[in-house]
Amino acid sequence: MEMKFDSSILVKLLFLQCLSVICAAQDFDFFYFVQQWPGSYCDTKQSCCYPTTGKPPADFGIHGLWPNYKDGSYPSNCDSSNSYDQSKISDLISRMQKDWATLACPSNSGSNFWSHEWDKHGTCSESVLDQHSYFKTALNLKSKIDLLQILQSAGINPDDGFYSLSSIQKAIRNAIGYTPGIQCNVDESGNNQLYQIYICVDNSGSNLIQCPVLPNGKCASTVEFPSF
Numbered sequence: 308m309e310m311k312f313d314s315s316i317l318v319k320l321l322f323l324q325c326l327s328v329i330c331a332a333q334d335f336d337f338f339y340f341v342q343q344w345p346g347s348y349c350d351t352k353q354s355c356c357y358p359t360t361g362k363p364p365a366d367f368g369i370h371g372l373w374p375n376y377k378d379g380s381y382p383s384n385c386d387s388s389n390s391y392d393q394s395k396i397s398d399l400i401s402r403m404q405k406d407w408a409t410l411a412c413p414s415n416s417g418s419n420f421w422s423h424e425w426d427k428h429g430t431c432s433e434s435v436l437d438q439h440s441y442f443k444t445a446l447n448l449k450s451k452i453d454l455l456q457i458l459q460s461a462g463i464n465p466d467d468g469f470y471s472l473s474s475i476q477k478a479i480r481n482a483i484g485y486t487p488g489i490q491c492n493v494d495e496s497g498n499n500q501l502y503q504i505y506i507c508v509d510n511s512g513s514n515l516i517q518c519p520v521l522p523n524g525k526c527a528s529t530v531e532f533p534s535f
């Protein structure tokens with residue numbers, strides 16, 4: 308008897324296979340939690356503006372919590388139907404003003420910065436963190452990882468001095484157990500300086516992890532830690 312091959316079964320199988328790939332696909336692999344030294348944002352050619360609520364503390368501030376892929380790329384602007392709504396985070400605003408201060412010009416309260424971060428990055432992790440949990444997770448990470456304290460305990464102070472990049476990395480690795488990514492920029496006189504510190508967090512937002520990939524930080528082997 309001739310065996311007839313039913314191609315429609317093959318099509319169905321392929322369809323199911325694709326569906327399972329889509330369903331199993333991760334939104335993102337991990338988060339970069341990025342903190343920024345305000346002195347290094349402000350002493351650049353572009354300069355900065357303090358928020359309407361006043362000069363931020365001389366401490367690292369949050370730049371963002373960014374969903375990322377292991378290959379170094381990242382998703383962005385994932386859901387325009389879930390745009391920033393400050394009424395959802397009213398209980399967090401005073402902490403945000405202190406720990407997630409805007410430095411962009413013209414001066415504003417910070418909502419422009421926060422809404423940019425939510426719309427561009429936060430919407431890409433909405434399957435794990437809703438708006439309130441997204442901002443709260445970042446604030447809690449900041450409270451847990453006191454970078455200024457970590458660096459100062461290692462004798463690395465924001466005193467316009469120059470420090471080796473490896474000493475900065477080592478101080479943080481000794482304190483948190485993982486190697487951070489360090490990003491530098493240049494001040495108005497062209498000095499290479501400590502700008503942002505990237506720490507990796509698993510895709511639930513709960514645990515620090517070793518970074519699957521580190522950003523190209525553009526740092527010299529010795530960098531300035533400017534005052535603020």
Ligand code: AMP
Nearest residue numbers: 343348370371408409410411420424427
């Ligand atoms: P992102 O788009 O999240 O990758 O961040 C880059 C953008 O954030 C740039 O437009 C920066 O100018 C802006 N930015 C970085 N730090 C701050 C800050 N402290 N306040 C306001 N805007 C900032």
